[in-house]
Amino acid sequence: MQNKFRSDRYDPTGSTERDDVSRRHFIKGVIAAGAVAGTATMVTGCGGSGDSSGGSAAGSVERLITLNVNGMARNVDVAPNETLSHTLRNKLGLTGTKIGCDRGSCGACTVMIDGTTVNSCSVLTHTVRNDEVTTVEGVGGGNGQLHAVQEAMIEELAPQCGFCTPGQVVSGVALLNRNPNPSREDVRQALAGNLCRCGAYNNYVNAIVKAAGRA
Ligand code: FES
Numbered sequence: 183m184q185n186k187f188r189s190d191r192y193d194p195t196g197s198t199e200r201d202d203v204s205r206r207h208f209i210k211g212v213i214a215a216g217a218v219a220g221t222a223t224m225v226t227g228c229g230g231s232g233d234s235s236g237g238s239a240a241g242s243v244e245r246l247i248t249l250n251v252n253g254m255a256r257n258v259d260v261a262p263n264e265t266l267s268h269t270l271r272n273k274l275g276l277t278g279t280k281i282g283c284d285r286g287s288c289g290a291c292t293v294m295i296d297g298t299t300v301n302s303c304s305v306l307t308h309t310v311r312n313d314e315v316t317t318v319e320g321v322g323g324g325n326g327q328l329h330a331v332q333e334a335m336i337e338e339l340a341p342q343c344g345f346c347t348p349g350q351v352v353s354g355v356a357l358l359n360r361n362p363n364p365s366r367e368d369v370r371q372a373l374a375g376n377l378c379r380c381g382a383y384n385n386y387v388n389a390i391v392k393a394a395g396r397a
Pocket residue numbers: 280281282283284285286287288289290291292301302303304
């Protein structure tokens with residue numbers, strides 16, 4: 183869809199009727215997403231601190247792009263300085279991704295990009311257009327089926343306040359994807375970037391060790 187849009191835009195031969203329909207469909211989807219985003223922003227007044235809020239600074243240019251998020255193509259308008267965490271939460275409605283520090287220190291915003299964990303508050307959205315983004319909403323199966331890591335966290339009563347939990351889940355799932363039989367030390371290393379103000383670290387490690395072999 184993204185390539186289609188871009189080729190339409192720069193096609194020197196001009197648009198065909200079919201191209202126009204495709205582009206109209208694309209923009210319709212973008213506007214619909216933007217309308218939802220505008221409402222969410224008004225309600226929450228959020229967007230993190232500083233420039234990463236994604237608001238349109240004077241002179242900035244909005245760009246229409248397609249993201250691959252949790253296996254779905256999502257059309258969205260993003261500012262050049264907009265972070266992925268902002269886009270996910272405030273434009274795509276994926277609020278499982280949390281924003282704690284908004285500066286790459288706490289891991290609350292952890293998502294996977296092509297299977298590798300990143301702090302989405304420190305990634306510009308437009309740089310991941312060609313990548314697969316997986317959020318905590320996308321780690322389980324269809325019909326709301328939980329991932330083995332999530333089930334084990336429930337069994338172990340791992341979360342306390344729960345704010346850091348989505349990041350812990352994503353880091354745990356990424357670990358088991360690349361190493362189905364991790365040692366306890368492997369788990370600790372994998373969660374090292376996920377801070378927990380409630381100090382529930384042992385609970386999370388216990389859960390992921392328990393989930394290993396089930397995933
Ligand atoms: S919110 Fe991204 S690392 Fe803290």
